[in-house]
Amino acid sequence: MRRVKHTNRFLIMPLVLSVGVISWAVLLASLLAVALIVLSPAIHDMHQAQVTRNNLRATLALINEKIALQNRFIKLADTDQRLMQRLADRQLNIVNPNEQVLPLANDTRPRDVQSLIDEALKPIEPKPVPPIPWIINIARFNVIRGPLIILALFGFVVAFLLDIRRA
Numbered sequence: 001m002r003r004v005k006h007t008n009r010f011l012i013m014p015l016v017l018s019v020g021v022i023s024w025a026v027l028l029a030s031l032l033a034v035a036l037i038v039l040s041p042a043i044h045d046m047h048q049a050q051v052t053r054n055n056l057r058a059t060l061a062l063i064n065e066k067i068a069l070q071n072r073f074i075k076l077a078d079t080d081q082r083l084m085q086r087l088a089d090r091q092l093n094i095v096n097p098n099e100q101v102l103p104l105a106n107d108t109r110p111r112d113v114q115s116l117i118d119e120a121l122k123p124i125e126p127k128p129v130p131p132i133p134w135i136i137n138i139a140r141f142n143v144i145r146g147p148l149i150i151l152a153l154f155g156f157v158v159a160f161l162l163d164i165r166r167a
Contacts, residue, residue: 023162030155033148040139050129058126069117
């Protein structure tokens with residue numbers, strides 16, 4: 001049985017390089033450039049809103065943790081007299097004569113109750129937002145937008161003229 005060689009690549013090349021395909025490719029590239037110009041500021045604003053949302057969520061979580069810690073402290077302060085005495089001594093920098101104090105070098109931390117609460121809080125990091133793709137980020141700048149608009153309009157004209165010539 002005889003085999004026939006397929007010549008697909010020779011039949012596809014004229015189709016790929018035809019005027020109709022080129023005009024459609026130029027038209028689609030121009031439409032993509034216009035879409036990039038129009039949508040890039042909105043995408044950037046949405047990215048900034050997501051970053052702000054994550055920062056506010058982290059701040060809210062930290063405030064909620066601080067409130068829970070303060071509520072725990074208030075419950076303990078109402079019932080434990082010794083705790084209140086130690087806090088007052090700490091805040092007023094009073095040393096009880098019955099206790100021996102070990103002096104620490106360069107201990108300049110604040111001695112109020114709020115600093116104790118702040119030390120007990122665990123740090124909360126906001127959830128990172130993936131960065132904007134570089135091409136969208138570049139299309140936001142006016143230095144790039146002007147030539148991109150001119151290039152897109154030129155592409156529309158070329159696609160139109162190629163299509164007229166083909167017809």
